[in-house]
Amino acid sequence: MLVTPEYNRGVSAPLKNALDYLYAEWAYKPVGFVSYGMTSAGLRAAEMIKPVLTALRMVPVPDGVSIRLRQRLDAQGILAPDEVMAEAADDVLAELHLLAATLRPLRLRRAHTLDAVAS
Secondary structure, eight states, X not given: OEEEEOBTTBOOHHHHHHHHHXXXXXXXXEEOEEEEESSSXXXXXXXXXXXXXXXXXXXXXXXXXXXXXXXXXXXXXXXXXXXXXXXXHHHHHHHHXXXXXXXXXXXXXHXXXXXHHHO
């Protein structure tokens, strides 16, 4: 699960750097999103990074948890989640669990291949 803000209508530099630096470790792993922002709830950033994830052989989950900070932060700046967010989180976690099990043979085969090349 990746948590990402929307920064200037796009993905944050630290997230992009982390993905680029650890690209080998990410292969054949599913990824879900918790995105946040003001008006768009970070949705533009989540959509922008999906082609990058696919190029890194990751499998993005189509749906995610989107947090509109204007509506979800109270006067003290504390997040006040609602039922919709909780249901979205449950859905994403269930999909991640399903995809992780499905992709496991690919991750094992890739690890075995990398070990053989390194030997």
